Amino acid sequence: MSLNRNVPLATGLRYRGRGNQLAFVLHRIGGLGMAIFITMHLLASFFGGDVGRSLNHVYENWLFQIFIFFCILFHAINGLRITIMDLWPKLLEHQNEAIWLEWAVFIPIFGIAAFVILRSAMGG
Amino acid sequence: MANAKSRTLPLTKRGLNFEMFMWLFTRLSALAMYGLILLAVIGALIMGARNQMSFADILRWGFMPNANHVQDTNVPDLAPWENPFWKVTGSLLLLVAVAHGVHGCVVIADDYIVSERGRNIVRIISIVFMLSMMGIGLYILWTS
Numbered sequence: 001m002s003l004n005r006n007v008p009l010a011t012g013l014r015y016r017g018r019g020n021q022l023a024f025v026l027h028r029i030g031g032l033g034m035a036i037f038i039t040m041h042l043l044a045s046f047f048g049g050d051v052g053r054s055l056n057h058v059y060e061n062w063l064f065q066i067f068i069f070f071c072i073l074f075h076a077i078n079g080l081r082i083t084i085m086d087l088w089p090k091l092l093e094h095q096n097e098a099i100w101l102e103w104a105v106f107i108p109i110f111g112i113a114a115f116v117i118l119r120s121a122m123g124g
Numbered sequence: 125m126a127n128a129k130s131r132t133l134p135l136t137k138r139g140l141n142f143e144m145f146m147w148l149f150t151r152l153s154a155l156a157m158y159g160l161i162l163l164a165v166i167g168a169l170i171m172g173a174r175n176q177m178s179f180a181d182i183l184r185w186g187f188m189p190n191a192n193h194v195q196d197t198n199v200p201d202l203a204p205w206e207n208p209f210w211k212v213t214g215s216l217l218l219l220v221a222v223a224h225g226v227h228g229c230v231v232i233a234d235d236y237i238v239s240e241r242g243r244n245i246v247r248i249i250s251i252v253f254m255l256s257m258m259g260i261g262l263y264i265l266w267t268s
Contacts, residue, residue: 035225046260083151
């Protein structure tokens with residue numbers, strides 16, 4: 001535990017790291033979002049009852065579904081990029097291209113999914 | 125910038141402590157989750173999901189192969205979906221995902237909690253939380 005980063009959150013947010021920084025922030029948001037969702041989901045199924053049912057209503061909401069699908073998909077695709085680049089470090093020379101490739105994979109998949117979720121939310 | 129050479133030690137020369145082990149575990153568990161989700165999706169297609177389930181239902185099953193996740197679909201018989209094979213697959217996915225997720229939360233907490241005492245408290249809480257989530261998840265998977 002000798003590593004002492006000690007950088008306040010506000011300074012971290014002012015850091016302009018462009019695409020990589022954005023991916024880093026979204027990866028954290030996605031990971032935390034999934035952790036909170038899975039914890040709630042497990043507790044709701046375990047305890048059941050009225051609280052469980054009202055939690056189920058929260059994540060059947062289309063807004064929540066779009067948010068959680070964003071978390072899962074971005075975390076999965078960005079995580080795959082990190083895994084590939086970390087296990088084959090020579091690829092780090094192409095990290096900017098990897099970010100663009102990542103968005104090129106993410107945007108169409110997420111767009112189609114968001115369209116399907118919205119269409120069924122509107123009853124179509 | 126695009127031509128900057130990476131100066132990274134190869135994996136075999138980096139030594140192994142707990143942080144390094146968890147760094148590697150995070151990557152390998154991500155690959156394992158990809159494999160397990162793919163296995164569940166392929167299994168669903170073999171069991172007839174193509175005509176009986178929507179794409180969203182297949183993904184719901186894929187992220188956690190638990191028979192509760194398909195009971196509202198047009199699947200005629202839940203028996204193949206309750207097979208012990210899927211319970212084992214789901215248990216593996218649960219254990220790997222909870223360990224991966226809790227370690228991720230510890231990494232985030234370490235960025236903002238820098239005192240030795242604070243980090244120890246975070247570690248104790250995270251271990252208790254991880255074990256209770258694993259227990260609750262396994263209970264749900266094997267009794268529902």
